[in-house]
Amino acid sequence: MRLENKVAVVTGAGRGIGKAIALSFAKEGANVVIADINIQEAEQVSKEIEKLGRGSLAVKTDVTIKKEVDDLIKKTIEKFSFLDIMVSNAGVSSMEYVIDMPEEKWDFNMDINLKGTFLVTQAAAKQMIKQQKGKIICTASMAGKGGVATQAHYNASKHGVVAYVKSLAQELAPLGINVNSICPGSIKTSMQDREVQWSAQIRGAGATAEDIREEMANFTPLGRIGLPEDIAKVVVFLASDDAAFMTGQAINITGGQINTL
């Protein structure tokens, strides 16, 4: 096992990619703290982790509220005394043309995806600096590198994460802390379920969510939509000693989609 007895915190771990990361960590031997704004979902995942024989804790966390984020780290240290791995994964998306985009939509994406990353990684970094050890992994997106219509606010937030991670990695490198981001492509999650619905609506002309999903698969050289587990495998690698010499990177996990340089 590659993460035996490590302590990991994953935000947005109640479902989707975050849940897959948390379960993969546990299967590799880690104790995992499940942070999510939806405490019921967090508790369920936490129970699954315990069934795998690992320690766990579910913490209701809104990543846009500094106090809740700081409490998350505090509770983790109270229970497990150490923080090896921080995965800042909580994220949202919406679709809107800029010309019609209400300010709330901009704030919703920027606050959770970008500012949430800042608050979560800052709190984790403070603990890791004390330890002189740690791994930070942030979920960005292929939207952190390329651009598509109707997601300018989401793109802005994910581009922000990519640059933020590079900068933080430079700061924490001398202290033995690795910081990387991942850029998932089209992944089958509830977020994607919503996105394909919206895309179909925006497209009109009788387009269905399934049409959009098929198109996404066709745009992907590996010929399929990704699964949360595809992402989790790479995150396990980044969290393990195998990735000890990697920092400041934004790793594409897109099935070969090339609008992501």
Added chain:
Amino acid sequence: MKLSDKTAIVFGCNGLIAQEICKKLSNEGCKLIITDLKKELAEKLASNLKNTIGIGVDVRNEKEIKDAIEIAIKNYDKIDFVVNCSRIALFKETVELTENEWDTIVDFNAKSMYYIAKAALKNMIDNNYGVIIGVTSKTANSAPSNLSAYSASMNASIGFLRSLSCEVRNNNIRVNAICPGFIEHEELVLGAELTDNEPPDKGIYIQFSPLINVANEPEALANLICFLASREGEFVTGQAYSLWDDDATYYRNLGQMAEF
């Protein structure tokens, strides 16, 4: 003159880069509205340029931006070019950065881009013509230490502009970014002022390459903007241009302080 009969609005003119851009646009025949958080600064610069009006705008306030766009349309009937030069910087370790400092930097640098583009787009779509240019930074890509909020905000702007370029392609509107290779003294001064920090010493700026003479850069960037705005750049959209390669990767702990 490359830009006769064109009109432009430039947001933020406290730095040398913005001033060179305003001068270049004016010299190429463009009618200008220039704005700054400090009204007197915009007015002073405007008084030295032909066909130019200077007004005060806080780019964190959507209404003030909309009003500025209205003034442009009222005076010149249309807006052809929008250039956002509003940038503030704070040189500080991420673990020390306060939530308020983060918000101030991201809102001033990135959210301003959204407000400005949204406000200008209506007129541009009606005219089936327009060019939007964001002045961002090389830190969007090279992201040195102690500038995480700044780098994040700059890449956020680029991400926003890239996406926007796809949305307005069919409206004959082009959207690009340019990426200066140094952080101006004025950005650090305003950044300190808006976040209640001590201002930097006189003449301090941040450069990313010891190999480049930054004194030459503002004029070169103004030329680049003129190219992007003019007919010569009419096939360029969704791009983020800098003037040289990323030697910042070699000079790791940048953000080294330098003096003019």
